[in-house]
Amino acid sequence: MTTRKKDSSTTRRRFLTTAAAGAAAATMTAPAIAQGTGPISMRWQSTWPAKDIFHEYALDYAKKVNDMTGGDLKIEVLPAGAVVPAFGLLDAVSKGTLDGGHGVMVYHYGKQTALALWGSGPAYAMDANMLLAWHKYGGGKELLVKLYNSIGANVVSFPYGPMPTQPLGWFKKPVTKADDLQGVKYRTVGISIDVFTGLGAAVNALPGGEIVSAMDRGLLDAAEFNNASSDRLLGFPDVSKVCMLQSYHQNAEQFEILFNKTKYDALPERLRAIIAGATEAAGQDMSWKAIDRYSQDYEGMQAKDNVKFYKTPDSVLQKQLDIYDEVVKKKSAENPLFKEIVESQQAFAKRATQWEQDTVVNRRMAYNHYFGPKKT
Numbered sequence: 001m002t003t004r005k006k007d008s009s010t011t012r013r014r015f016l017t018t019a020a021a022g023a024a025a026a027t028m029t030a031p032a033i034a035q036g037t038g039p040i041s042m043r044w045q046s047t048w049p050a051k052d053i054f055h056e057y058a059l060d061y062a063k064k065v066n067d068m069t070g071g072d073l074k075i076e077v078l079p080a081g082a083v084v085p086a087f088g089l090l091d092a093v094s095k096g097t098l099d100g101g102h103g104v105m106v107y108h109y110g111k112q113t114a115l116a117l118w119g120s121g122p123a124y125a126m127d128a129n130m131l132l133a134w135h136k137y138g139g140g141k142e143l144l145v146k147l148y149n150s151i152g153a154n155v156v157s158f159p160y161g162p163m164p165t166q167p168l169g170w171f172k173k174p175v176t177k178a179d180d181l182q183g184v185k186y187r188t189v190g191i192s193i194d195v196f197t198g199l200g201a202a203v204n205a206l207p208g209g210e211i212v213s214a215m216d217r218g219l220l221d222a223a224e225f226n227n228a229s230s231d232r233l234l235g236f237p238d239v240s241k242v243c244m245l246q247s248y249h250q251n252a253e254q255f256e257i258l259f260n261k262t263k264y265d266a267l268p269e270r271l272r273a274i275i276a277g278a279t280e281a282a283g284q285d286m287s288w289k290a291i292d293r294y295s296q297d298y299e300g301m302q303a304k305d306n307v308k309f310y311k312t313p314d315s316v317l318q319k320q321l322d323i324y325d326e327v328v329k330k331k332s333a334e335n336p337l338f339k340e341i342v343e344s345q346q347a348f349a350k351r352a353t354q355w356e357q358d359t360v361v362n363r364r365m366a367y368n369h370y371f372g373p374k375k376t
Contacts (some may be wrong), residue, residue: 008370011364021179028165033254037205039073039074040072040073040074040102040267041070041076042073042074042075042076042099042263042270043073043076043078043083043099044058044062044076044077044078044099044100044101044102045078045079045080045082045083045084045089045092045101045102046058046077046078046079046080046096046101046103047080047086047087047089047102047103047104047107047207047208048080048086048102048103048208048209049079049080049208049209049234050079051233051234052208052209052230052233052234053227053230053233053293054102054226054230054255055077055079055102055206055231057102057161057255057286057289058077058102059077059281060075060282060285060286060289061075061102061160061257061278061279061282062076064201064273064278064281064285065135065275065278065280065282068272068274068277068278068281069271072271073267073271073274073275075099075100077102078334080207080209081209081323083097083098083272084098085207086103086107086207086208086209087107087110087207088151089101089103089107089241089258090107090108090111090155090258093144093155093258093259093260094128094152094153094155096154096156096260096262096263098260099259099260099263100130100258100259100260100263100264101257101258102186102255102256102257102258103256103258104119104253104254104255104256105119105157105159105256105257106118106119106120106190106191106192106250107189107207109189109190109193109205111123111151111153112147112150112272112330112337112339113191113331113335113338114147114153114335114341115147115336116189116190116191117338117341117342117345118131118135118140118144118193118253118254119131119163119190119250119252119253120189120190120191120192120215120249120250120252120253120327120370121191121192121195121248121249121250121251121252121324122188122248122251122252122320122321122324123251123252123345123349124345124346124349124350124353125348125349125353125357126252126345126348126352126353127162127165127251127252128136128162128164128218128251128252128253128254128371129138129161129162129287129299130252130349130353130356131162131252131254132159132160132162132354133346133348133352134149134344134345134348134349134352135159136291138345138347138348139344139348140159140341140344140345143337143340143341143344144159144297147335147337147341148347150337154260154261155258155259155260155261156258156259156261156264156265157164157256157257157258157259158256158257158258158259158262158275158276159254159255159256159257160254160255160257160279160282160283160286161254161255161258161282161283161286161287162252162254162287163226163227163250163253163254163295164290164292165229165246165247165250165251165252165253166224166225166227166247166249166250166251166253167188167222167227167231167243167245167246167247168224168227168237168244168245168246168247168249168312168316169187169188169222169224169242169243169244169247170215170222170223170224170227170231170236170240170242170243170244171184171221171222171240171242171243171244172221172240172242173242174242174308174310175244175310175312175313175316176313177313177316178199178200178316178319178371179200180317180375181196181199181200181201181316182199182200182201183200183201183202184200184201184202184203184221184222185201185202185204185219185220185221185222186201186202186203186220186221186222186224187203187204187205187206187211187214187220187222187223187224187225188203188205188222188223188224188249188250189205190250190325191327191328191331192224192249192250193205194323194331195249195320195323195326195327196249197326198326199319199323199324199325200318201222204219204220206220206223208225208226208230208234209234210279211223211225211234211236211323212234212235212236212238212239215236216238216239222240223236224247224249224250226250226253227290227294227299228294228295228297228298228301229290229293229294229296229303231243231297231301232290232297232300232301232305235304237301237305237307240307241306241307241308242307242308242310243301243307243308243309243310244309244310244311244312245309245310245311245312246311246312246317247312247317247320247321248317248320248324254283254303255283255286257279259275294325314336328342329357
């Protein structure tokens with residue numbers, strides 16, 4: 001009888017000792033957030049006005065991350081200018097003034113011209129989705145890390161959200177030839193600054209929220225921003241009734257998610273994995289929302305705002321390509337990283353675009369079949 005009690009007591013002590021050791025181990029290995037420290041909060045800023053659909057995309061991204069982490073990471077996104085000007089986002093995130101941000105890489109053109117190769121230009125016949133394919137699978141991701149390291153930027157970058165081809169822009173009258181751009185006071189950003197300067201325009205790089213007021217005051221004769229929804233929300237139809245569609249100056253742009261690297265590296269591995277998945281999911285969702293909203297506003301600007309849309313003449317498009325090649329040649333000679341990225345993009349694009357051009361059917365025939373003029 002005494003022996004059974006002793007054995008039972010010994011077993012119980014062993015169980016309690018093992019349980020305590022297990023709990024201690026769990027405490028040591030669990031992320032800090034599971035130890036009752038509460039959710040991690042981040043303050044971000046976008047580079048867009050609060051009313052722009054781009055800021056909506058930034059909010060969509062934050063919500064997706066917040067939801068997918070179950071509230072363990074909470075991102076708050078402020079509009080452009082709330083903390084720093086739109087073009088000051090990279091510095092603010094790098095220094096830790098902001099924990100992160102939502103913008104585009106062409107806005108960092110003044111820091112390192114090669115950053116604009118993520119979207120500013122014809123992308124060697126790739127669209128934005130193909131350029132993102134190059135980024136993920138063709139070496140772009142590693143090159144972007146080298147670029148940011150070259151300027152000492154303490155950031156982690158996630159390109160996402162492929163954008164459709166952007167219009168040539170809003171003008172006082174239709175552009176019929178390249179010479180029509182001579183002397184025009186024009187807004188653009190990135191490598192497009194060099195391209196339109198080569199076309200004879202007097203270029204002024206302004207953030208999105210400042211463009212319409214500049215046109216209204218006569219500081220600009222013409223401008224491009226991005227898409228039907230943004231342009232309509234920002235008020236372009238109030239200052240111009242002529243929009244030229246199709247251009248090579250921003251043929252393949254995408255958004256950029258920026259994290260302060262110190263803050264990002266301190267996150268538990270689980271949250272970093274969720275961020276990666278949420279970024280890709282948000283990019284696809286943004287593409288679907290863009291198709292819905294841009295087509296609605298494109299239709300609305302014609303029906304309600306009396307805007308006339310014209311296709312940019314092929315002669316202007318060809319001139320853009322010729323000048324872009326000259327700009328790239330010059331910048332490649334000045335900047336070895338620029339040259340390395342261009343060569344990487346060209347190698348990927350040659351293979352990917354041949355596959356696309358040979359494989360994907362031109363949908364114009366189907367469009368005309370269903371929605372074009374009916375044959376009698």
